[in-house]
Amino acid sequence: MTDTTLASLFDSSPTRELEEVQKVNEVGQAERDIDEFYETDSARKVLTELGQIVNSTGSQPRFRYVHATFGSGKTHLLKLIGIATGEIEGLEAVAPKLSSQFSGFKEFRDRLNSSHIDHLVPLFMNLLDRDKVRDSTLSLLIYEELGNQLNFPTDPLWLLEWAWTLEIEHGLWEAVNAVDHDGMSLQEAAQDKAALRPWLYEALPEMDETDGTPYATKEGVKESIEQATGQISTEAFTPDELVERLDRTKRYLQESGETYEFLIGLDEVAIYVGDQQHRYREFLETVDTLIADINPPILGTGQWSLRDMQQDFMGEVDPEAWYTNEIPLRGADTEIIVRKRWLRKSDSGTETVHDLLEQAPDFEPKLADASEYTDVGDPVEAYPFREHDLWLLREVMQSLKKEDLEVDREYVQGRALLILVRSLFTSFDWAEKEPGAVVAWDEIYDLIECETTDIPGWAKDQIQKVE
Structure with a gap:
């Protein structure tokens, strides 16, 4: 017997909680996001075309839309694109790692480096957050992300407009942000909504830097806040207002002598629109205005085709319009996602499993049509499953779906397979098994029965008779 367990072989505990759904602007674990990425042909196509529109200086719309089923990795890809720009604070040194590991990211960064752009600043929005988008507009959401990138406060939203005007028109943001008045900084005052306005009324007129500006008196500060509040309402802040803020920013x-562009990323457009025609019209108007006036590179994602949404909501499709610039994304096969996210071994664990497999007999199944197998890679990654068993598990789950449900190869998503694999370690205690144990097919059946309702009653009856 040995004190070593299967759990000790993994880079992260196989009994850990499942992570929340990816959010495009949450980059706190960038190194892990890179390690878990798998570059497919369609992902490379996205990166190639994005590099082309970033490098473009013509009048053609610089818009692309990526559509794929939920769980196919489009948010993961968009998040890494943001990192690859090299403009996310604290992650500048991570961008070259993407180039060194993935050919698509190398091509994207090569095109960016050879372009007219010194700084491609990502403005990426998670439109999946219904609580946030419910009472807002796309223009305001983009403006709020601009504020985040400039390190301006965005709550309350009028404070963003006020701070933006303070800096862009008067160059006073840094000075105001450094003031300590009545024992509080501006950031501290902003945490207490009741204290914020009085702090501004008193602090700014006392500053030497505000002499000769609208902020030199309490009345002037009050008027500047009222103007900001009026301009930032959902009715007043139109796409034209957004374009003005982006252009002036x-x-x-560029007063620094370097060129800047904003890369706008709209994640989960289809969910943002839903079944609401007014949301789709707003999306069209916003992108139309952006393209017509400043034509920034824009990358949208969604679960279904933008061209189809245009047909459904507007009744006609112009084949030359920007909304037809679509790229279907085929996510990494779900079993590859599981290998990279849940079954990733530590360096010492990889060595241990490799040694175990070297000594093990060849017990891979010989199936009739092996040509259907995906490229499953290193069998060390699949352990404690056999080399093809994750692929077979997904195929079984796919075939067990109800006959009247239209499914395709992508229907069984990475997260569904992750749940089953995690259950092996939590509900079936495989974390405590000794290295060398291999998951048998009867245990895979038990996993499916435990975690899904897919196995029909008649099949269970037949299996019980055999047992």
């Missing part, structure tokens, strides 16, 4: 940043 770009010119302000």
